[in-house]
Amino acid sequence: MDSGTRAMVDAVEEARRQLRENALPTSKEGWRARVPPAEERVMLGALADLVEVTAELATALSDRMTTIESPHFYKGAGSRLGDQARYLREAEQKVARRLG
Structure with a gap:
């Protein structure tokens, strides 16, 4: 994979990781208020x-x-x-x- 493609894939994977690790768990916490x-x-x-x-x-x-x-x-x-x-x-x- 060339470096430009690798950089794009890495950026997309990092965004996905951040969403899964930070935003998604918080959104699913049932005890939180609306x-x-x-x-x-x-x-x-x-x-x-x-x-x-x-x-x-x-x-x-x-x-x-x-x-x-x-x-x-x-x-x-x-x-x-x-x-x-x-x-x-x-x-x-x-x-x-x-x-x-």
């Missing part, structure tokens, strides 16, 4: 940021793939992830409007 609306908006924004950058990465990688089908898969994933990021942004904006 998330306050202002923090809910911030969390929606953070999730939207994460999905947006993942969509950008998938789309950018589509131009670098060499097998016949891979560019299509990466572009499709980038498009679908972009849709989900927009969904999260809309939810973030709705919560922000509700908060005034």
